[in-house]
Amino acid sequence: MEIRNLESFIQVAELGSFTKAAESLGYTQSSVSTQIRQLENELGIPLFERINHSVKLTEKGKEILSLAHQLFRTADAIKKTADNPLTLSGHIRIAIAPSLCHWLFQHNFEQFHQLFPGISLELISTSTEIMFQLLNRNEVDLVYTLDHHIYDRNYVIAYEAPVSCHFVCSAHHPLAREKSVAWKTLIRQSFVLTERSTSYQKLLDEYLTSRSMEITPFLELSDTSLITSILQKGSEISFLPDYVTEDAVRSRKLAHLHVPGLDIEIWKQVLYHKNKWISPALQAIMDYLGGEAFK
Structure with a gap:
């Protein structure tokens, strides 16, 4: 008709x-x-x-x-x-890297909730490998990774952007005053690092191994917010994505260390399965992630 x-x-x-x-x-x-x-x-x-x-x-x-x-x-x-995104509704499941989960809603949760009051989110914080297992079983709608660049013809990349990572320490740490820090000096320091299952920690370990070096941390934990708090009060060093430390670096509580030759490529990506139906609610969430997380 x-x-x-x-x-x-x-x-x-x-x-x-x-x-x-x-x-x-x-x-x-x-x-x-x-x-x-x-x-x-x-x-x-x-x-x-x-x-x-x-x-x-x-x-x-x-x-x-x-x-x-x-x-x-x-x-x-x-x-x-x-x-009208205000009338959108639905339940969206996102498999997400742990540090991204904390960072994404640390400052923006109220804004998100006001924009999409009818949408409920389920965030599953896990490793990249498990993310894609869940995606392949249709147990999540999106994956939001922080890892090496991922390309697979079975998945559609909705948004992606490179992420900078630095060794970071208290602004009062002696090495914070150095223009550059040699590797032999750096690896002798006391470290607080994320767990080795964390994607960017794995990439750092691979980088060090390829150069016959190793860092044995004093403490390993998954909470990047707690790590930044420990760094501000102590003499430890960590390796973290810039989005985790940007507020503390801007306020001069933490400082980035320049390490010659450090070259680790890390990407954040939002992906979905090529056979996934994109509902208006799911599209709105992807657009929000693309606008907020990749600007």
């Missing part, structure tokens, strides 16, 4: 004239007549009585006019729902 035929039907019924309906819609009178005839043929009933150039709805025509109005109200509501 053609929507434009229903639209012409409504106009003819309300204006009581094929001519006036054609003028209102920007069609020729013959086009409107053809559309009404097509609609009547499809339904198998007359919608209008045409007597002496007058146009009057049949009884069935009156019933169908009411239904046609209802259909257009529904179509309008669907469009408004799609266009």
